[in-house]
Amino acid sequence: MNAPFRFGPHVMEARASHQPIVALETVVVAFGLPRPANLQVALEMEEAVRAEGAVPATIGLLDGQVVIGLTPDELERFAEDAQVVKVSRRDLPIVLARRGIGATTVAATVWAAARAGIPVVATGGIGGVHRGAPYDVSNDLPTLAAEPVLVVCSGAKAILDLRATREWLETHGIPILGWGVETLPAFYSASSGLPVDARVDSAEEAAAIARTHWALGGKGILVAVPPPASLALPMEPLEEILQEALREAEERRVQGWEVTPFLLARMAERTAGESVQVNRALLLENARIAARIARALAE
Template sequence: MNTEYFRLGPHVEAARAGGQPLVALETVVVSFGLPRPINLQVAHEMEDAVRAEGAVPATIGLLEGRVVIGLTPAELAEFARGENLRKVSRRDIPVALARKEKGATTVAATVWAAARAGIRVVATGGIGGVHRGAPFDVSNDLPTLATEPVLVVCAGPKAILDLRATREWLETHGIPVLGWGIETMPAFYSASSGLPVDARVDTAEEAAAIARVHWTLGGKGILVTVPPPADFALPMERLEAILEEAMAEAERAGVQGWALTPFLLSRVAERTGGESVALNRALLLENARIAARIARALEA
């Protein structure tokens, strides 16, 4: 890790010195994925959930020409305000660093940065994937998983994607998909996509054992997919109807590229009367807790 371009937060430095397990967290969900002021509350709650399970949170963002691994509370508040902020995926990292821009990291950028810092576990909400009607439009989350030895705990790919094509992409590139207490991959807001996982795991120790073998044999990314809490999950049929309407609206408005995902998610939030925001919060906290347990099991 080149210290010219990386900085560890004081709590992360202390954790590394003490051999404590670490869990990396992204900042795009804080800056772009949740409305204010709940975004900062959720960011702190995720960090607290990681600590409660015996690990140390390392929320990642770009500040003053460096990738910061472990933002302080004051720095995290900056990201929650969302002012003069760039959404940073892997391709954007050199530009943002060279220009000393403030950047919120996507799943891809977070996984990449975590790997540079030797952090093996990342917690997030949903991952990107292959876009509907555009098989050439593939989120960088997927190729990053194919190249970095990091375990990502998530609620599966976002439901706005082509889930079958995304599942095939993961299989083609040798990324094991594990189901946390389930046999089918969840679809972010919904408990099941109907697509099978590669293996069900019921404990952090099981997930850690598979990850260790995967990495020992030269494997890279691995997914642990966690269904959203049952009290909050949306039925797939209802979600599909909302998404079809929102995608048609996006097409009419010419919304595309990186702006499409936040547009669709905002429409889902509107049309569910805020249910999706409560769901997003619940699944983020659950994923943070499970990620911390797996990080701890990997250190055992």
């Protein structure tokens, strides 16, 4: 590895003893949830991974290093420091050279996990193709097409063009496995109505498909987990809220990376916090399932 990597003590121990490891991102800590829930959920995700017999490795950029396995004190910095910046693949050299504090997106987390030999990442929702702008594609997608990592998620974020994102994944050979379902989840909602490539009902089944995929030269693979049924929100009212938020974003000239947090904040306000509850629940469930799959891959 040419980049300046540093492993947390618990991850170093896990690597030495060949324990299964699950990589976690830090954008959700820095930008994805309001305080103090952001830090609480990050710690709960790590505990969910441990409870399933794997070791969590939350990834972030600190002091010119890619840290694989932040300590609790370091993680608190990502939850509270106003200087934290969002880091995708293109931002890595800039933030590292300037010794800044950078919260990793799915793309940056997958990139780092692949170089650290960690085959499983857990997150909430991946990025994708933006609505009304098919040329605007999140770097999460090309990174998945380039790195042999399995990502456990609840589909792409609901604010995106889910059909176009699904087509992009198919074109670039990224299999989508539905965890106990035949249709792709829509983040806050149980189903987008779009088909997955195969349903899996166990970690062992997902691991077997992933091993075969990688043996054939494949790269990224998704395991899509629906949000808990008791909390999942219906798509129709969410779509109305989203369309209203998109119009407001256009009127306010919200652009670039600021669009996603703006829309997510509006969703939280207009669902009276229900969307935040769903987000929190699916993050924990995805961490648990990722740990089970990591264990199955390690056997």
